[in-house]
Amino acid sequence: MYIGIPKEIKNNENRVAMTPAGVMNLVKAGHTVSVETKAGIGSGFEDEVYREAGAVIVATAAEAWDQEMVMKVKEPLASEYDYFRQGQILFTYLHLAAEPELTKALVEKGVIAIAYETVAVNGSLPLLTPMSEVAGRMSAQVGAQMLEKISGGKGILLGGIPGVKRSKVTIIGGGVVGTNAAKIAMGLGADVTMIDLNANRLRQLDDIFGTEINTLMSNPMNIAEAVKESDLVIGAVLIPGAKAPRLVTEEMVKTMQPGSVLIDVAIDQGGIIETCDRISTHDDPTYVKHGVVHYAVANMPGAVPRTSTMGLTNVTIPYALQIANKGVVQAIADNPALAKGVNVANGAVTYEAVARDLGYEFVSTTDALAATTV
Numbered sequence: 386m387y388i389g390i391p392k393e394i395k396n397n398e399n400r401v402a403m404t405p406a407g408v409m410n411l412v413k414a415g416h417t418v419s420v421e422t423k424a425g426i427g428s429g430f431e432d433e434v435y436r437e438a439g440a441v442i443v444a445t446a447a448e449a450w451d452q453e454m455v456m457k458v459k460e461p462l463a464s465e466y467d468y469f470r471q472g473q474i475l476f477t478y479l480h481l482a483a484e485p486e487l488t489k490a491l492v493e494k495g496v497i498a499i500a501y502e503t504v505a506v507n508g509s510l511p512l513l514t515p516m517s518e519v520a521g522r523m524s525a526q527v528g529a530q531m532l533e534k535i536s537g538g539k540g541i542l543l544g545g546i547p548g549v550k551r552s553k554v555t556i557i558g559g560g561v562v563g564t565n566a567a568k569i570a571m572g573l574g575a576d577v578t579m580i581d582l583n584a585n586r587l588r589q590l591d592d593i594f595g596t597e598i599n600t601l602m603s604n605p606m607n608i609a610e611a612v613k614e615s616d617l618v619i620g621a622v623l624i625p626g627a628k629a630p631r632l633v634t635e636e637m638v639k640t641m642q643p644g645s646v647l648i649d650v651a652i653d654q655g656g657i658i659e660t661c662d663r664i665s666t667h668d669d670p671t672y673v674k675h676g677v678v679h680y681a682v683a684n685m686p687g688a689v690p691r692t693s694t695m696g697l698t699n700v701t702i703p704y705a706l707q708i709a710n711k712g713v714v715q716a717i718a719d720n721p722a723l724a725k726g727v728n729v730a731n732g733a734v735t736y737e738a739v740a741r742d743l744g745y746e747f748v749s750t751t752d753a754l755a756a757t758t759v
């Protein structure tokens with residue numbers, strides 16, 4: 386198969402879809418990988434290293450997009466929609482429930498769009514996990530920094546010092562982001578509360594962290610009380626494929642002390658905090674509302690691109706190989722995990738939560754791909 390790797394163009398997005406080691410895997414299996422020049426530079430991978438791994442270096446984004454399968458990191462931006470074409474396979478993060486215009490373009494152009502974040506194995510999301518690990522760990526680091534006076538925060542140290550109390554951190558959503566945020570926040574000495582809707586998950590968290598953390602069932606009353614008392618709140622909820630539920634209301638935000646910090650990691654799915662009403666960028670990551678610092682960067686792992694590119698390639702390559710070796714239709718038929726990743730195919734929306742949230746008719750992947758031979 387012919388595979389293209391364009392350079393990422395989102396603000397401060399320095400990741401790339403594949404390391405040279407990943408390219409070598411595909412090339413050894415008989416495939417051709419075209420990498421846009423300088424695509425890997427932000428992650429520390431020069432063109433020459435890709436060439437040595439067997440890649441073809443192409444001069445333009447158009448050439449990287451003109452392949453049977455295009456692999457990316459972030460969802461395509463509007464300036465990339467013109468590269469879409471019928472039957473093209475696009476394998477990347479998409480977060481379509483929060484991206485109506487992108488969904489429309491993919492449907493109209495007949496792209497087969499497979500979202501990393503909805504590939505699912507027994508309830509886990511293997512292609513989201515490493516980036517959630519990065520974003521979760523970063524959220525505690527970033528939160529600690531935003532609480533500093535110079536960042537607009539209330540001027541407190543996350544872990545306090547002997548004789549001065551520790552900061553209170555509330556993490557809403559106890560999955561991969563939440564657990565990794567808790568590890569780092571606890572490591573820095575914070576007083577951590579984790580809130581989840583799943584009672585079994587709360588039990589697991591209690592087993593993992595013991596009495597070092599507080600666990601709470603997710604309901605509006607518990608969330609309101611925890612938010613009011615917190616110095617830092619981290620939003621880490623996910624309902625796979627769907628728009629994130631708004632769990633922290635503007636009224637709750639108004640009860641926080643000035644200089645407190647909100648980090649909505651779930652902003653890529655629309656966000657769980659009502660006042661996080663726009664995505665921010667690594668260039669200009671915060672805004673202040675009701676005296677509270679808001680951080681809503683949708684590509685947090687882009688700040689640590691080398692770690693993230695390696696973590697992402699580790700998990701995507703086995704799936705890329707299946708698609709390239711068997712063709713997309715057979716790969717999807719053979720692997721139900723991969724089939725769950727298909728969000729749009731041949732002009733139809735094939736992921737139920739996306740269809741429901743954006744008002745499309747839901748068509749099963751099997752029906753949508755019935756006439757496809759690639």
Ligand SMILES: NC(=O)C1=CN([C@@H]2O[C@H](COP(=O)(O)OP(=O)(O)OC[C@H]3O[C@@H](n4cnc5c(N)ncnc54)[C@H](O)[C@@H]3O)[C@@H](O)[C@H]2O)C=CC1
Pocket residue numbers: 502513514516517520557558559560561562563580581582583586603621622623624630632649650651652653654682683684685686
């Ligand atoms: N901003 C960024 O750069 C990044 C954002 N993310 C996003 O972070 C979010 C979380 O991802 P993961 O931790 O991997 O998901 P996950 O599936 O591992 O965890 C989500 C948790 O939310 C819980 N949950 C669902 N509904 C809830 C509710 N009403 N109240 C409380 N908890 C609830 C679930 O029980 C689950 O434990 C996703 O939107 C993901 O896309 C992930 C990586 C990078």
Ligand SMILES: CC(=O)C(=O)O
Pocket residue numbers: 459478502513516517653683684685686687
């Ligand atoms: C998960 C995602 O969208 C990211 O890593 O940027």
